[in-house]
Amino acid sequence: MPKNAGLPPGTLIMLVLRVLRPGPLHGYAIAQRIRTLSSDQLSVEEGSLYPALQKLLANGWVKAEWTTSETGREVRSYRLTAKGLKQLDAEKDDYQRMADAVAAILESA
């Protein structure tokens, strides 16, 4: 198993919003989706995930509702709101700009 790298600082909110874009997910599924999509390179600490989800709720970027999962468990699913979608775009732009700037420095002579 590759070494777990955690998450780059300041990217958790963006990644959670991103994995919620296709459809609602519950907390455990969000953590799994991030791990899967990053080919096990990134993992979310539960101690960071739930405060982040509360922040998303507090800002109105997601809505939560209790549903039944595929395994028949009662889970709370988070659904992206229109405001959350806008936030995702803004976070992506910021991150891209930052990544480009870092890359430019790294690739410089």
Place this chain on the structure above:
Amino acid sequence: MAILRRVWHLVNRRRFERELTREMQEHRDQMADPSRFGDPHRHLERSRDAWGWNWLDDAAQDLTLGLRTLIASPAFAIVATLILSFGIDLNITLYHMLQAALLRPPAIKASEDVARFLRSEPHSTSTSVSYPVADFVKQHNTVLSAVLVETSSNVGWGADASEQIEGSFVSTNWFDELGYGPVRGRLLNDALDGNTASPSVVLSFTFWQSRLGGDPNVVGSTVYVDRKPVTVVGVAPKGLPGLDFDVPDVYIPITQRDYFYPESTLLRAWNSDSVAMYGRFKSGTSRPVVREALRSTMQAISREHREISPESWLEPLMANEGFRRPRERREILTIASLIALLTSLVLIVAAANLGNLVMSRATGRVRELGVRMALGARRSRIVRQVIVEAVPVVALGTLGSLVFASTASTLIARMVALPPYLDLSIEWRVVVVAIALASLSLLVVGVLPAWKVAQQHLIDAIKDGGQDVSRALDRALIRRIMVAAQVAGSCLLLIVAGMMARSLQRVLQTDLGSTTSARRCCRFRLDDTGSPATRRDRSGTPSRIASKPIQKLTMPPSSPRRHLAAACSKPVMTWRHV
């Protein structure tokens, strides 16, 4: 929206946190290794941060701690509450009484449009005007929608006029214009009571209750006012204010005055200032406009009646200014400010005293505070703890002061016989003033001690038992200032109290230049013109009433000489002192 969402979360926090706990439990159950989930309580604590209410939790904890500390020291809690209650109470009672009795406009319909008119000339002013002048203004003006007149005097009650009560002769639009309806029957009105053979009267609520026992059948009954039969047509409401601080027992149409006093010239004498005149401004009319318009009216009167000076005018004094001239208001406020200065000094002394007590208690707790800092509490948290601990004391003090103020106002009103229609219930302004004073007190009682305590090296206090910190706090400048404020304030109050007592003593001991032990004083009614009044007995024979009380004067047998002196001044009402 975000703030509403946060408030909604705060209100339903227990439910939301239950759901989050359940959610985390579900998450944990799905994990291959649940122990990697970590401590759910810690996650819950961090999740709370996202909603921004943790400061409230900290404050609640400090408040709980403060309350526990207070409960653990009941003697301190009681003394502190009483000290602060007394300090705030004196100030708000003064404000409350001033507001209720002098500053608040009378409780009448659209009081901002109502004025009392003084008859003014370049070198003199009369608070009354003559009835014919008021009536002329009523008929010939374009700026007032209504003119009201009132004059009070004692009248005899009962067939034999054995009891003197306060009679108020009012214009028939009095109740309509003040905006009051009857409690029983009807009140006076132009159509029914303008000029009838048998006058109608309205009883005041207090008189109806206290003198007639609230008799429900009083309406329609015949009663006697100054031996003349009149019909009671109604009872006025309890809250009906007297515009001149008077408390009438019975309201009588002024147009019926001749019925009671056929020889009276009040309704016809142009030069006899005998009624209080009020007016309601027409919509959109200002005080200067009314003054100038009525100046023209007065000039028109003076052309027909030489006794009215062409230079006289009617000066309006607004109801919302308590019917007082600016100079009178300034005088009241000056006296009130002087008293307020003394009462605020009491509050300063009380707050300084309590601030010292709080600092002394904190000195004894430096080790406890040091342990909190050693466990990670920031200095600001220590400051907040000491301040929040003082909040219950200040809150209890404020509550106590409001209770004291309400009781004190009622007692003072009884002692000085304030009119019953004055509303002495604690209103929101008094509560606001009490809270403002309490906040200022909190600065001295909580903030200053907290700031000074938090400045010390509290962690070091754990090692040496807090001796160094205690010494430093004992020598602190702020503490000396508070002690000095207490001593100086107390001395000043004692000096002022001593001076007032001495002044009163001197007034009582002032030599009047003659002995007063062999004197008696009596007073009796004069008629409207100021000449000795006559009263008709049961047979209708007029008799000079002035002579009877004078004849009945008894002097001590030891009095070497029997002199009778009469002092007559220009009559203010229908009484003169003899």
